[in-house]
Amino acid sequence: MTADKPLDRIDDDDYPAYTMGRAAEILGTSPAFLRAIGEARLITPLRSEGGHRRYSRYQLRIAARARELVDQGTPVEAACRIVILEDQLEEARRINNQLRSTDSARRADA
Template sequence: MGRAADMLGTSQSFLRSLDEAGLITPQRSPGGHRRYTRHQLRLATRVRELVDQGTAVEAACRIVTLEDQLHEAQRQNAELRAED
């Protein structure tokens, strides 16, 4: 978790708050360390940008969740169009 926080330029408590908010759920290593995927780190980075702009953490998590869902729906739509 410390390395991920350093990479994002944020604190470990910020990453914990995203876990508590349900935005990201990192896997655990056999030693109990949190392991984040690249996708989770991108989401955390986006939340951090919004929080830095004055958005509350809970609202930023909701915004990022909706953006992520929209992106996935657009990707699926493009795939379906390519099949036609």
């Protein structure tokens, strides 16, 4: 097993590169907002060896969408549920398109 080089992770959307303070700064929000969406189970930050929350770029995009909804007046819990449903819908569409492409390729081969 080889150790990853630091630059190997630079494009990894799932790598927990951001501290809570930095994540809040990037999102223009407070650490309390990040804790709230964590409690609502929208995102689950990884923990550093010292127990500090760490966030990935993917999690920041999800948090940013929740913040947009909250800024529009949606309660945090509802915003989190909406974002989860949007994410599930996008995944279902991706799978559907993939299955359609596979089915079309099979028909073309037949």
